[in-house]
Amino acid sequence: MLNVDLHCHSNVSDGILSPAAVAQYARKAGVDVWGLTDHDEVGGIVAARAAAAAVGMQFVAGVEISITWAGQTVHIVGLQIDETDALLLRGLAATRSGRDARGRDMAAQLAAAGIPGAYEGALKYVANPDLMSRTHFARYLVECGAATSIADVFRRFLTEGKPGYVPHRWASLSEAVGWIRAAGGIAVIAHPGRYKFSPVAEGALFDEFKQLGGSAIEVVTGSHTPDQYPVYADLARRYGFLASRGTDFHAPGESRADFALLPPLPSGVTPVWHDWF
Numbered sequence: 001m002l003n004v005d006l007h008c009h010s011n012v013s014d015g016i017l018s019p020a021a022v023a024q025y026a027r028k029a030g031v032d033v034w035g036l037t038d039h040d041e042v043g044g045i046v047a048a049r050a051a052a053a054a055v056g057m058q059f060v061a062g063v064e065i066s067i068t069w070a071g072q073t074v075h076i077v078g079l080q081i082d083e084t085d086a087l088l089l090r091g092l093a094a095t096r097s098g099r100d101a102r103g104r105d106m107a108a109q110l111a112a113a114g115i116p117g118a119y120e121g122a123l124k125y126v127a128n129p130d131l132m133s134r135t136h137f138a139r140y141l142v143e144c145g146a147a148t149s150i151a152d153v154f155r156r157f158l159t160e161g162k163p164g165y166v167p168h169r170w171a172s173l174s175e176a177v178g179w180i181r182a183a184g185g186i187a188v189i190a191h192p193g194r195y196k197f198s199p200v201a202e203g204a205l206f207d208e209f210k211q212l213g214g215s216a217i218e219v220v221t222g223s224h225t226p227d228q229y230p231v232y233a234d235l236a237r238r239y240g241f242l243a244s245r246g247t248d249f250h251a252p253g254e255s256r257a258d259f260a261l262l263p264p265l266p267s268g269v270t271p272v273w274h275d276w277f
Contacts, residue, residue, distance in 0.1 A: 001264060002032045002033055002273075002277075003030050003031050003032045003033070003259075004031075004032065004033040004034075004245055004271070004273055005026060005031050005033070005034050005035065005245065005246050005247055005249070005259055005262070006033075006034075006035035006037070006060055006062065006077070006079055006188075006244050006245060006246040006272070006273070007035065007037050007062075007064070007077060007190065007218065007221060007222075007244070007245075007246025007247065007248050007249075008022060008026070008034070008035070008036060008037065008246060008247055008248065008249035008250075009022075009036075009037065009038050009039065009064075009248075009249065009250050010022050010036060010038055010044045010048070011127060012038045012041055012043050012044035012127070012131075013038035013039035013040070013041050013044075013064075013131050013133070014039060014126070014131070014133045014135040014136060014250060015038070015249070015250045015251060016125075016250065016251035016252075016254075017251065017252075018044075018047070019036055019044035019045075019047040019048035019051060020047055020048070020050075020051035022036065022048070022249070023048055023051035023052045023054075023055060023057065023059075024051065024055060025252070025259070026057065026249075026259050027052075027055040027056070027057045029258065029259035029260040030259065030260055031057060031259050032057060032058065033057070033058040033059075033060065033273065033276075033277075034048075034052055034057050034058070034059060034060065035059070035060035035061070035062040035079055035246065036048040036059075036060075036061070036062060037062035037063055037064040037077050037078075037079075037246070038063065038064065039063075039064050039066065039075075039131065039133065040063070040064070040065060040066055040092050040095045040096050040131070041063070041092060041096065041131055042061070042063050042081070042083040042088070042089070042092065045061045045062075045083045046083075048061075049061065058277070060079055060080060060273075060276075061079075061080065061081050061082070061083050062077060062078055062079045062080075062081060062185075063077070063078045063081060063083075063088075063092065063180075064076070064077050064078075064190060065077075065078065065091075065092070065095060065170075065171060065176040065179070065180070066095060066168075066170040066171065067170045067171045067172060067173050067175070067176045068168075068169055068170045068171070068172070069172075069173050069205060070197070070201055070204075070205070072195055072196065072197070073167075073168070073170060074173070074189070074190075074195060074205070075189075075190035075191070076173070076176040076177065076180070076187055076188065076189060076190065076214075077187070077188040077189075077190045077218070077244070077246075078176075078179070078180035078183065078185040078186070078187060078188070079185055079186045079188060079216075079244070079272065080184065080185050080186055080276070081180060081183040081184060081185035082183045082184050082185070083183070085179075085182055085183035085184070087178075087179055087182045087183070088179045088180070088182060088183040091171060091175060091176075091179040092179070094171070095170055095171045096130045096131060097130070098168060098169075099129065099130055099131060099132050099133070099168070100129040100130060100132060102132075102166050102168050103119055103122060103129065103132040103136075103137070104119055105166045106118070106119075106134075106137060106158070106164045106165075106166045107119035107122070107137075107164075109163050109164045109165070109166065110137070110141075110157070110163055110164045112163070113157075113163035113164070115141065115144065115146050115163075117144075118137055118140055118141070118164070121137075121140030121141075121143065121144060122136040122137045122139070122140045123136075124140070125139045125140065134154075134158045134164075135150075135250065137153075137157075137158060137164060138150050138153040138154065138157075138158060141153045141157060150254055173205075173208060173209065173212065174212055177209065177212040177213055177214050178212070181213050186215045186216060186242075186272060187209070187212075187213065187214040187215055187216070188214070188215065188216040188217060188218060188242075188244045188272065189205070189206075189209060189214065189216070189217045189218065190218050190221070190223075190248075191218050191221045191223035191224060191248065192205075192206075192217050192218065192232060192235075193223070193224045193225070193228040193231065193232060194223050194224070206235070206239050206241075207239075210239060210240070210241070214241075215241065215242055215272070216236075216241050216242035216243065216244050216272040217232060217235065217236055217239075217241045217243065217244065218232070218243075218244045218245070218246065219232045219233050219236055219243040219244065219245065219265055219266065219269060220243075220245040220246075220262060220263060220264070220265055220266075221244075221245065221246055221247070221248055221257075221262075222246070222247040222248040222249065222256040222257035222262065223248045223256065226263075229263070229266055230266055233265070233266040233268065233269050236269050237268060237269060242269075242270050242271065242272040242274070243265050243266075243269035243270060243271055243272060244271075244272045245262065245264075245265050245271070246262075247259055247262050
C-alpha cells in the first residue's frame with residue numbers, strides 16, 4: 001500500500017524546514033507520494049519537485065488557500081495544480097495581501113496583554129512578512145516563555161476571544177475552488193473536523209463546495225482526532241467526495257501525527273489519488 005501524504009508545509013509558508021528538507025524527511029519516514037501545500041503560496045514547488053525526484057518519491061504540486069466562509073476561516077487544498085497558472089497566482093497574491101498589517105495588529109494586542117516584541121519575534125520565523133501567520137507568533141510565544149507549547153498557545157492566545165486574535169478577510173469559497181480548477185487541480189476541504197460548524201452549517205459548506213466543483217475532503221489528517229476518521233469517511237461516502245490524507249506537517253515534533261504515524265484511509269472510501277498512477 002502506498003504511503004501518500006498530500007498536506008504539509010515548508011518554510012515558504014509557516015513550516016520550519018525548506019521544501020527540500022521536508023522531502024528528505026518525508027522519504028526517510030516512508031512516504032511514497034508527497035504533496036507540498038504551503039499556505040497561499042506556490043514558491044516552494046519547483047524545489048520540492050526536484051527534491052522529491054532526487055529521493056525517488058512521487059510528487060504532487062499543491063497549495064492550501066485560506067478562505068472566509070460563514071464568518072470563519074476555512075482552508076481549501078488544491079492538488080495536482082499547475083503552479084504557473086496566471087489566475088491562480090493572481091488570486092494567491094491577493095489573498096496574501098494584508099497579512100503584515102494583521103500581524104502588527106496581533107502584536108499590539110499581545111503587547112497590551114503583557115507580551116511585548118511579538119511582531120519582531122514572529123518575524124524571526126518567517127521569510128516573507130506577506131506570509132506571516134498565527135503559527136509564527138505561536139513559535140515566538142513558546143520561545144519567550146509565554147506558553148509551554150504550540151498547543152498551549154492556541155488554548156490561551158491567538159484564537160477568537162483571546163489576546164492576539166485578529167480576523168482577516170480571505171478569499172471566498174467560489175474564488176478558491178475556481179482558481180484551483182483553472183490551474184487544472186482538484187479542490188479538497190482541508191481538515192473539516194477542525195471547524196466549529198454545526199452539522200447544518202457543515203452540510204451547507206459541503207453542498208456549496210460540491211456545487212462549485214469541489215471533489216474531495218480530508219478524512220485522515222494530523223488535524224483530526226482518530227475518532228473523527230470514520231466520521232469523515234462516512235461523510236465522504238454520503239456526499240460522494242473522494243478522500244484525502246495528509247499529516248498537515250509543519251515541523252518535527254509540532255504536528256499531531258508525523259509522516260510515519262498517520263494511519264491509512266478507512267475502507268469504503270475512494271482515495272483522491274485513485275486514478276493518478
